[in-house]
Amino acid sequence: MRRVDRGIAAVEGIKSAVAKTGIKKDGKLDLAVLFSDYPCLWCATFTKNNVKAAPVVYDIELLSKNEPLRAIVVNSGNANACTKEGKEAVIRIVEETSKILNIKKDEVAVCSTGIIGERLPYEKIISSLKNLDFSEENCHLAAEAILTTDTKTKEVAYEFEIDGKEVHIGGMAKGAGMISPCMATMLSFIFTDVNVERDLLCKALKEAVDLSFNRISVDGDTSTNDSCFLLSTCKGENSKIKEENEAYDIFLGVLKKVCMELALKIVEDGEGATKVVKIVVDKAKNEEEAQRCARAIADSLLVKTALFGERANWGRIAACVGYSGVTFSKQGFSISVGDKPVFDRGRENKIDVSSYMKNKDIDIVVSLYSGNASYTMWTTDLSYDYVKINSI
Amino acid sequence: MRRVDRGIAAVEGIKSAVAKTGIKKDGKLDLAVLFSDYPCLWCATFTKNNVKAAPVVYDIELLSKNEPLRAIVVNSGNANACTKEGKEAVIRIVEETSKILNIKKDEVAVCSTGIIGERLPYEKIISSLKNLDFSEENCHLAAEAILTTDTKTKEVAYEFEIDGKEVHIGGMAKGAGMISPCMATMLSFIFTDVNVERDLLCKALKEAVDLSFNRISVDGDTSTNDSCFLLSTCKGENSKIKEENEAYDIFLGVLKKVCMELALKIVEDGEGATKVVKIVVDKAKNEEEAQRCARAIADSLLVKTALFGERANWGRIAACVGYSGVTFSKQGFSISVGDKPVFDRGRENKIDVSSYMKNKDIDIVVSLYSGNASYTMWTTDLSYDYVKINSI
Numbered sequence: 001m002r003r004v005d006r007g008i009a010a011v012e013g014i015k016s017a018v019a020k021t022g023i024k025k026d027g028k029l030d031l032a033v034l035f036s037d038y039p040c041l042w043c044a045t046f047t048k049n050n051v052k053a054a055p056v057v058y059d060i061e062l063l064s065k066n067e068p069l070r071a072i073v074v075n076s077g078n079a080n081a082c083t084k085e086g087k088e089a090v091i092r093i094v095e096e097t098s099k100i101l102n103i104k105k106d107e108v109a110v111c112s113t114g115i116i117g118e119r120l121p122y123e124k125i126i127s128s129l130k131n132l133d134f135s136e137e138n139c140h141l142a143a144e145a146i147l148t149t150d151t152k153t154k155e156v157a158y159e160f161e162i163d164g165k166e167v168h169i170g171g172m173a174k175g176a177g178m179i180s181p182c183m184a185t186m187l188s189f190i191f192t193d194v195n196v197e198r199d200l201l202c203k204a205l206k207e208a209v210d211l212s213f214n215r216i217s218v219d220g221d222t223s224t225n226d227s228c229f230l231l232s233t234c235k236g237e238n239s240k241i242k243e244e245n246e247a248y249d250i251f252l253g254v255l256k257k258v259c260m261e262l263a264l265k266i267v268e269d270g271e272g273a274t275k276v277v278k279i280v281v282d283k284a285k286n287e288e289e290a291q292r293c294a295r296a297i298a299d300s301l302l303v304k305t306a307l308f309g310e311r312a313n314w315g316r317i318a319a320c321v322g323y324s325g326v327t328f329s330k331q332g333f334s335i336s337v338g339d340k341p342v343f344d345r346g347r348e349n350k351i352d353v354s355s356y357m358k359n360k361d362i363d364i365v366v367s368l369y370s371g372n373a374s375y376t377m378w379t380t381d382l383s384y385d386y387v388k389i390n391s392i
Numbered sequence: 393m394r395r396v397d398r399g400i401a402a403v404e405g406i407k408s409a410v411a412k413t414g415i416k417k418d419g420k421l422d423l424a425v426l427f428s429d430y431p432c433l434w435c436a437t438f439t440k441n442n443v444k445a446a447p448v449v450y451d452i453e454l455l456s457k458n459e460p461l462r463a464i465v466v467n468s469g470n471a472n473a474c475t476k477e478g479k480e481a482v483i484r485i486v487e488e489t490s491k492i493l494n495i496k497k498d499e500v501a502v503c504s505t506g507i508i509g510e511r512l513p514y515e516k517i518i519s520s521l522k523n524l525d526f527s528e529e530n531c532h533l534a535a536e537a538i539l540t541t542d543t544k545t546k547e548v549a550y551e552f553e554i555d556g557k558e559v560h561i562g563g564m565a566k567g568a569g570m571i572s573p574c575m576a577t578m579l580s581f582i583f584t585d586v587n588v589e590r591d592l593l594c595k596a597l598k599e600a601v602d603l604s605f606n607r608i609s610v611d612g613d614t615s616t617n618d619s620c621f622l623l624s625t626c627k628g629e630n631s632k633i634k635e636e637n638e639a640y641d642i643f644l645g646v647l648k649k650v651c652m653e654l655a656l657k658i659v660e661d662g663e664g665a666t667k668v669v670k671i672v673v674d675k676a677k678n679e680e681e682a683q684r685c686a687r688a689i690a691d692s693l694l695v696k697t698a699l700f701g702e703r704a705n706w707g708r709i710a711a712c713v714g715y716s717g718v719t720f721s722k723q724g725f726s727i728s729v730g731d732k733p734v735f736d737r738g739r740e741n742k743i744d745v746s747s748y749m750k751n752k753d754i755d756i757v758v759s760l761y762s763g764n765a766s767y768t769m770w771t772t773d774l775s776y777d778y779v780k781i782n783s784i
Contacts, residue, residue: 044450052713082710084739116707117740123741235746301693301778315508318474324442347476348509384776391701 001160001254007143009136010157010226011191013037015107016142018131021124023114024077028144032074035101039068039133040231043202044109047207049234053079053225054086055110060268062109064196069231070187072189073097074146076174079225080112080120081378086090089122096126111187113148113174113225137385143172146187148173149389154265156258162247167236168193175216175266186213188228188262194251195234196241203244204252205230212259216267217298217379230255237278266267267378270387276361282374282388283367289326290375293366295322304382310357321366329369330392343347393552393646395689399535402526402549402562404582405429405625409524415506415717423520423535424466427493427583431460432623432687435594436501437601443473447502447615448479450486454501458590461623462499464581465489465517466538468566471617472504472512483515483765502612503579505566505617526584535564538579541781542566546657548650554639559586559628561643563649563650567608567658578605580620587626588633596644597622604651609690609771622647624762631642648719659770664777667699668753674766681718682767686757690717696774702749705732713758721761728757737761 004392006008017033024030044247046056046062062069073093090110098105112120143153146290157170164305171190196204234240241247267276279297284290297303297320306313314335321333341349356362396402409425416422438448438456454461465485472478482502490497504512526575535545549562563582588596601620626632633639660668671689677680689695689712700707705726713725730748733741748754 031566049711049714050717050720051710079707082707082735082738082740115705116710117705117735118707119740145554255536278410301774305779308779310784313507313509315471315474317512318443319441322441328442343509346474347473369715375512382693382779384779387700387774387776389495391697391703 001158003160004157006136006157006170007139007155007172008034008157008170009139009188010159010168011193011233014191014287014334014352015134015136016138016139016358017134018145019128019133021075021128021130023075023121023124029141030077031125032145033097033132034072034074034142035193036070036141036231036233038233038235039107040071040233042069042229042231043198043205044227044229045205047226049259051082053081054090055080056225056227058087058090058108059111059227062106065106065300067106069109069135070103071097071101072109072111072229074111074187075125076146076148077114078118078120080115081094081116081225083117083119085119093125096129099264099315100129105319108141109229111225111227113187115147121292123237144195146172146174148174149271150269152269154262154269156261157255158258160238160250160254162194162238162250165237167239168192169258170287171255171262173266175269186226186228189211190228190230190255190258192230192232193234193236194232194241195236195238196251199243200241200248201230201232204255207252208259208279210255211256212263215377216263217295217377225350238358238378245337264378267380270380271389272383273380274360275381277307277379277381278361279377279379280361280365280374281368282365283369283371284373284375285327285368285371285375287375290373292324292369292376293321293324294375296320297364297366298377301382303382304380307381310356310381312337312342312353317364317366318343326368331369333369334367337384338363349386393550394743395552395655396549397417398528398549398562399531399547399564399781400426400549400562400581401531402551402560403585403625404627406531406583407526408524408645410530410533410537411520411521411531413467415513418551421467421485422467422516424534424537425462425489425521425524426466426524426534427690428462428583428623430625430627431462432625433590433593434621434623435590435597436463436619436621437597439618443474445473446482446502447472448617448619450479450482452501454498457498459498460570461501461764462495463489464501464503464621466503466579466700468538468540469506470510470512471506471508473617474507475509477511477528480730481690482755484514485517488521492521496634499632501621503617503619505538505579509704509713515655516575527721531564538566540566541659542732544661546654546661547625548653550646552642554586554628554630554642557629559630560584561586561632562645562711564652565654565658567661572764578618578620578658580605582622582650584622584624585626586624586633587630588627588643589703592636592640593622593624596640596647599609599644600648600651600771605654606767607734608655609687609769638714659772662772662777663781665772666775667773669773670753670755671700671769672757672766673760673773674757675763676765676767677760677763678768679765682765683717685713685716685760686767686769688712689758690758690769693774696772699754699773702746704729704734704745704749709756710735716762718768719762723761725761726759730755
């Protein structure tokens with residue numbers, strides 16, 4: 001397995017085009033169209049928020065048709081959510097894209113990210129669609145065009161072998177704010193050429209998303225728009241994967257790696273984030289409790305502000321364990337910060353971890369001693385800049 | 393009903409003493425002892441956090457003994473939570489207090505608030521106990537001594553009539569951080585002279601707390617220490633309240649008022665708060681859903697930072713409604729900001745509320761059109777100062 005710097009263009013036949021439509025008031029790139037020379041098998045996971053943006057509602061229906069996909073139109077700067085004309089905007093964009101690219105309407109998906117509740121000026125998108133210049137190289141600009149308050153593009157690609165044949169997975173993502181477990185303002189587009197049946201493509205995506213994008217938290221808010229797409233051209237020369245065999249495991253392994261790396265890039269670039277914090281809850285009664293406890297810690301303002309201040313203040317972590325309502329041993333639970341057992345079965349250890357807290361990457365482990373389940377999450381600290389970004 | 397400025401000393405026989413024990417490193421008052429000349433009927437509500445501070449565990453057991461109370465020893469600056477010697481500290485404080493005040497051990501309750509996980513230097517409390525000066529006037533200093541990051545004391549007292557006899561309720565509270573519904577780092581001590589049976593005293597407290605302290609949120613973190621005490625000397629000349637009659641209703645009404653005013657003082661003085669935000673969710677399927685929806689909005693970092701920035705950004709409120717998972721009409725829900733219907737059954741109204749957002753008090757109403765239940769909460773914005781207070 002070799003990392004390649006070609007983003008989604010690591011997959012042969014995937015091209016991108018970008019534009020400045022004027023939706024973003026600062027005049028930055030705000031439109032990306034991702035295009036495949038070949039019809040792609042595809043699947044996607046979407047926000048669990050009951051208030052879904054118009055493009056999400058559209059894409060969910062499109063996915064259910066089980067038809068191949070050729071293009072994804074993505075705008076940033078406006079979420080196309082909670083407005084009267086949301087559906088109409090999506091339909092008009094799809095119609096125009098299918099005409100211009102000469103593909104079927106059902107081969108076009110649409111994604112939006114940005115402010116909720118303002119009308120999407122889709123005329124700006126439609127007029128920009130007419131002058132698009134598609135190329136493989138443009139994938140990096142496409143990764144830029146989908147950003148909102150992100151400060152960096154997020155691209156990961158690998159080439160690897162199945163059956164001795166070279167195959168590829170390349171993805172891009174945007175994140176920054178409204179990031180909470182279970183898909184949050186996060187868009188991710190992953191392409192592959194691995195020859196695989198659709199059911200297994202979907203199964204692999206679900207598993208990879210569950211272990212990566214669904215385990216990150218910036219602010220605990222779940223967005224109306226998040227979507228993670230996986231498309232395969234199936235042009236790889238491997239024998240078609242039809243069961244969960246060794247070839248599937250290889251594919252799944254690389255897909256997980258791509259998703260995990262993209263997810264961590266989202267956390268690192270979380271709004272105002274200065275820390276990447278890994279939270280492991282282990283020895284839990286069951287996975288649901290491990291997860292509930294990890295999320296309580298990951299979303300706690302008091303924990304996050306303490307992390308920003310580079311203070312362990314593990315008492316705040318202990319309070320989270322308590323209010324998460326999970327089961328812990330009568331002898332108490334333990335908290336380690338960077339391998340140091342600051343709190344051991346209900347009793348404090350006077351261990352100074354202040355120099356460790358200056359690291360950018362912080363590890364926190366909570367052991368509940370009530371079972372064998374565990375859960376891992378990644379979160380950020382909460383800084384002045386988070387407040388600034390979201391209040392101005 | 394007349395407001396009086398005497399705090400808990402509005403009730404005859406209630407005296408306070410304070411000290412600077414040195415637990416607070418800045419040398420401020422950090423010990424208050426509240427004392428009643430008469431044995432008091434009492435009840436209390438405590439944190440629902442499974443990690444309870446040692447004094448909370450002690451007081452819960454004490455309450456179950458159903459014996460009268462004479463004194464409450466409160467220290468600030470240290471929570472006496474999650475430490476080896478927590479229980480021992482409480483026992484030593486109780487022993488010493490009972491000796492010095494010449495009362496029974498079971499007549500002494502203990503409360504702590506402050507940092508979690510650091511040993512309580514209870515020797516400092518014990519040596520301060522020896523030189524206490526009790527007076528009615530000291531109640532205001534006691535209200536100061538229980539504060540942590542609060543910027544103001546919080547006292548409310550009323551005198552009113554039952555059966556034509558003058559009776560009183562006076563209370564104090566501290567709040568500031570770790571404030572979340574269901575009792576959070578909040579201590580409140582309320583005294584009355586109303587002559588009432590214990591069962592009804594407890595029932596009234598539960599109802600009043602549920603409508604006030606349990607409906608406020610500063611940061612969504614539930615503390616290990618919060619406690620709300622209600623004590624009655626029963627020295628009022630009203631005929632003893634033995635059933636839920638008119639006299640009970642008068643008593644309950646004033647108690648609710650005292651709790652609500654103290655709760656709002658906590659929100660107003662929330663860490664870094666610049667706004668007091670009332671959130672009403674109405675036309676909900678049931679109260680549980682109304683409450684879940686209100687809490688999602690009250691705890692959302694994106695909503696709170698937008699409020700700090702004096703922007704309505706009601707799309708973030710819509711996103712909360714969605715991820716709270718509550719039922720809303722197929723025609724959509726509505727959001728009003730200061731009586732202006734910014735979002736009406738799924739469609740945006742272009743109403744400018746930017747001048748309204750400059751007010752200190754902000755009203756938000758969400759109507760779900762799925763039933764008749766409603767729930768009201770109070771929350772704050774999230775400012776730079778919140779981050780500062782909790783990271784330094």
